[in-house]
Amino acid sequence: MQTIMSKIDKIRLGVVGLGRGLSSVLDIIIDEDVELVAICDKNPEMVEKARVQLKKDFGIEGLLEYLDFDEFLTADTNTVVIATDAVMHVPFVTRAMEAGKNVISEIPAVNSLEEAKALKKAVASHPDLKYMCGENDCFLGYIEAWKAMYEAGKFGDIVYAEAEYLHTTDYREYKAENYNDGHWRTYNPAIKYCTHDLGPLLYVMNDRPVSVTCMVPDVHYNPYKKDSYVENAVMLVKTAKGAVIRIWICFGAYVGYTHNYAMYGTRGMIEVDKSAERTEAHCKARFSDMPGSIHGKKIDIPITVSSFQDGKGKSHLGIDRKMMRAFFESIKNDTKPPIDVDLGIRMALAGIYAHESYLQGGAALDIPDPEDFEL
Numbered sequence: 093m094q095t096i097m098s099k100i101d102k103i104r105l106g107v108v109g110l111g112r113g114l115s116s117v118l119d120i121i122i123d124e125d126v127e128l129v130a131i132c133d134k135n136p137e138m139v140e141k142a143r144v145q146l147k148k149d150f151g152i153e154g155l156l157e158y159l160d161f162d163e164f165l166t167a168d169t170n171t172v173v174i175a176t177d178a179v180m181h182v183p184f185v186t187r188a189m190e191a192g193k194n195v196i197s198e199i200p201a202v203n204s205l206e207e208a209k210a211l212k213k214a215v216a217s218h219p220d221l222k223y224m225c226g227e228n229d230c231f232l233g234y235i236e237a238w239k240a241m242y243e244a245g246k247f248g249d250i251v252y253a254e255a256e257y258l259h260t261t262d263y264r265e266y267k268a269e270n271y272n273d274g275h276w277r278t279y280n281p282a283i284k285y286c287t288h289d290l291g292p293l294l295y296v297m298n299d300r301p302v303s304v305t306c307m308v309p310d311v312h313y314n315p316y317k318k319d320s321y322v323e324n325a326v327m328l329v330k331t332a333k334g335a336v337i338r339i340w341i342c343f344g345a346y347v348g349y350t351h352n353y354a355m356y357g358t359r360g361m362i363e364v365d366k367s368a369e370r371t372e373a374h375c376k377a378r379f380s381d382m383p384g385s386i387h388g389k390k391i392d393i394p395i396t397v398s399s400f401q402d403g404k405g406k407s408h409l410g411i412d413r414k415m416m417r418a419f420f421e422s423i424k425n426d427t428k429p430p431i432d433v434d435l436g437i438r439m440a441l442a443g444i445y446a447h448e449s450y451l452q453g454g455a456a457l458d459i460p461d462p463e464d465f466e467l
């Protein structure tokens with residue numbers, strides 16, 4: 093049976109949430125098979141800013157503009173980007189799919205188990221539409237390479253993996269009025285923002301989390317935070333394949349900005365070189381099928397965050413363009429999006445249950461899996 097999807101040859105795009113939402117599409121609206129049709133933000137200043145930027149940098153004028161999301165859904169688009177506040181994506185995704193749109197949603201995909209079930213149901217109810225979780229770090233050059241190496245058996249079974257998101261955040265930029273308005277970055281617990289780190293590891297390992305425990309340091313860094321804001325956390329995740337993954341999300345220490353990843357398996361190991369700049373860091377590895385690599389210097393693998401691109405992407409070192417193109421190809425070819433609803437839910441639910449574990453004094457909690465949801 094031919095589906096509606098296989099007939100789409102032009103992505104008629106709408107974007108809601110014009111902060112990250114706009115930046116995530118700037119590298120793909122240059123493509124011939126993409127037409128930006130409509131933009132939406134409840135904040136008129138964001139719409140105005142987007143209009144000015146699109147005209148100045150791309151000569152784009154006359155877009156449909158909306159302050160109201162439901163009106164935005166009436167525009168003649170076939171695909172929408174949901175980039176509203178990190179704590180509210182699912183209500184927008186479900187309404188967009190009801191309106192017949194393919195959806196790429198920002199991270200985290202969900203913020204509760206109830207939302208996870210609602211998202212899974214919405215996607216299952218629309219088999220003719222595509223949903224992808226917009227976890228762009230799965231498109232880092234070295235993550236793509238690690239996935240290919242993992243699938244070729246270079247690491248054997250993964251015993252342990254780790255990743256960390258280090259991002260010194262100065263909360264003075266969130267002024268009192270923003271606190272009062274409740275900007276999500278001032279209250280959403282750090283560990284719920286774990287998808288950039290856990291997501292790529294689950295993607296590489298083709299694995300899923302089954303249980304989690306989490307601890308939070310008592311030392312605080314941000315004097316400007318709300319008292320209830322949990323700015324740092326470490327979680328340990330046990331996976332279905334039996335590996336342990338450690339994730340450290342740090343928005344409250346003097347650490348600069350980076351993401352680091354490492355994996356250790358029965359046949360090999362690989363790490364991003366932490367001593368190099370993020371943009372230039374290579375991977376360092378040992379492989380059991382390379383005699384001599386167990387001792388001494390690790391093998392230098394010159395793959396960086398920016399590897400494997402067509403050179404047309406700038407946002408987030410080009411990975412946003414790769415992510416968007418991957419989603420559009422899945423729409424045009426009627427194939428499974430690389431970061432599908434189950435993977436999107438898994439990488440978010442682990443953080444949700446980790447925060448709950450912290451609240452329960454570090455208790456180990458089982459994490460429900462979307463494949464087991466009764467819809």
Ligand SMILES: NC(=O)c1ccc[n+]([C@@H]2O[C@H](COP(=O)([O-])OP(=O)(O)OC[C@H]3O[C@@H](n4cnc5c(N)ncnc54)[C@H](O)[C@@H]3O)[C@@H](O)[C@H]2O)c1
Pocket residue numbers: 108109110111112113132133134135138159160161175176177178179198199200226227228276408
């Ligand atoms: N993948 C990445 O690299 C990356 C980077 C930054 C942010 N993000 C994600 O992108 C999302 C947005 O982040 P941000 O930093 O732009 O946040 P933000 O809070 O600055 O922007 C959210 C925007 O959504 C708009 N909005 C909220 N409710 C709306 C509604 N009902 N109708 C229309 N517009 C509405 C707001 O006015 C605001 O402009 C978050 O989910 C965040 O996690 C991802």
